[in-house]
Amino acid sequence: MEEEINGLFRQYRETGDVSIRNRIVEKYLYIAAVLAKKFVGRGVDYDDLYQVASLALIKGVDRFDERKGLQFSTFITPTITGEIKNYFRDRSRLIHLPRRVAELRVSVKKAADEILSETGKKPTAKQLSERLGVSEEEIVRAMEAGGVVSLDRPVESDDDEGMSFYDVLPASDDYFEALEINDTVRSALRSLDETERKIVRYRFEEELSQTETAKKLNVSQMFVSRMERKILAKLKEELKKSMAD
Amino acid sequence: MMKEQMTLTFPLRSEFLTTVRLATGGVCSLAGLDLDASEDCKVCVTESLLILKRNGYRAAELSFISEGGLRVRVHGFEKEAGVPSEEDDISYALLGALVKDLALERQGDCVSAIGFAFGS
Numbered sequence: 001m002e003e004e005i006n007g008l009f010r011q012y013r014e015t016g017d018v019s020i021r022n023r024i025v026e027k028y029l030y031i032a033a034v035l036a037k038k039f040v041g042r043g044v045d046y047d048d049l050y051q052v053a054s055l056a057l058i059k060g061v062d063r064f065d066e067r068k069g070l071q072f073s074t075f076i077t078p079t080i081t082g083e084i085k086n087y088f089r090d091r092s093r094l095i096h097l098p099r100r101v102a103e104l105r106v107s108v109k110k111a112a113d114e115i116l117s118e119t120g121k122k123p124t125a126k127q128l129s130e131r132l133g134v135s136e137e138e139i140v141r142a143m144e145a146g147g148v149v150s151l152d153r154p155v156e157s158d159d160d161e162g163m164s165f166y167d168v169l170p171a172s173d174d175y176f177e178a179l180e181i182n183d184t185v186r187s188a189l190r191s192l193d194e195t196e197r198k199i200v201r202y203r204f205e206e207e208l209s210q211t212e213t214a215k216k217l218n219v220s221q222m223f224v225s226r227m228e229r230k231i232l233a234k235l236k237e238e239l240k241k242s243m244a245d
Numbered sequence: 246m247m248k249e250q251m252t253l254t255f256p257l258r259s260e261f262l263t264t265v266r267l268a269t270g271g272v273c274s275l276a277g278l279d280l281d282a283s284e285d286c287k288v289c290v291t292e293s294l295l296i297l298k299r300n301g302y303r304a305a306e307l308s309f310i311s312e313g314g315l316r317v318r319v320h321g322f323e324k325e326a327g328v329p330s331e332e333d334d335i336s337y338a339l340l341g342a343l344v345k346d347l348a349l350e351r352q353g354d355c356v357s358a359i360g361f362a363f364g365s
Contacts, residue, residue, distance in 0.1 A: 078341065143283070
């Protein structure tokens with residue numbers, strides 16, 4: 001098994017053939033799934049964590065050198081864990097929780113940011129409880145609440161008897177491709193300013209017409225049309241650049 | 246700072262893990278750990294217990310010692326048949342990624358106790 005995997009890594013290093021990389025990634029995708037599950041309950045969806053973990057896996061395959069004698073699973077676990085932790089630092093967001101707990105989680109997050117900017121240190125639950133006027137236990141429970149959803153819990157449906165939530169999560173055949181495209185597009189969108197991003201959201205996510213978009217932004221339809229052309233050219237340029245990289 | 250200790254003993258069954266995680270969160274809070282360290286500590290406690298479970302232990306003792314940081318030790322007892330699995334390697338690597346001073350104690354082929362620390 002290890003010899004076969006090392007052979008694949010060798011082939012990939014020598015040829016750069018993406019189909020070989022994808023074969024390796026498929027073999028180790030379970031590690032991304034296992035690790036993503038470990039971090040469920042911190043306010044980020046499993047799907048998002050799985051995406052982050054999968055991207056880290058793809059990058060890890062590119063960086064791994066089988067000649068150094070390390071097992072890939074030992075190499076990739078800290079890499080994926082690090083990426084997931086970075087993701088939490090960068091952009092954690094709420095998952096569906098009972099309203100009161102969800103509201104408290106929002107307050108905890110806000111208070112945590114405030115204390116961090118005031119003191120330069122991440123707050124303790126005690127500091128948060130003093131700031132928010134709720135007990136430490138409530139703080140801890142609000143933080144813990146996301147953990148109640150277990151992906152190993154059996155699905156309560158006649159059709160899916162004996163299966164866990166994890167088993168019935170949808171999968172796509174073009175997963176890797178979609179993942180890379182999403183990542184590239186997301187990076188390109190970062191080059192846009194706020195107004196441009198709003199136009200992209202109204203026109204391409206909410207599928208509003210140019211006139212409806214213009215009304216929302218309090219500008220003319222002509223302005224939206226001109227901006228749209230400019231945005232598409234800008235995105236095209238950014239995508240070209242990232243393909244060249 | 247005064248050294249304080251808390252010990253929990255419980256069956257190694259999945260329905261106890263949420264309670265253990267809650268208790269761990271409370272202890273981390275008492276020990277003054279920040280939110281990230283608290284969450285990481287909960288992951289490490291859960292992971293350590295899962296390792297012991299896979300290694301055939303039916304019960305565990307979890308000890309916290311607070312002394313200018315938090316030292317955690319879990320050890321298994323009521324051992325039944327169990328063999329180290331491939332999943333253990335991922336668990337050890339995960340623990341290694343989250344803590345700096347991971348200590349494993351073995352009995353034969355199986356890990357029987359795991360220790361680590363958070364905070365200074």
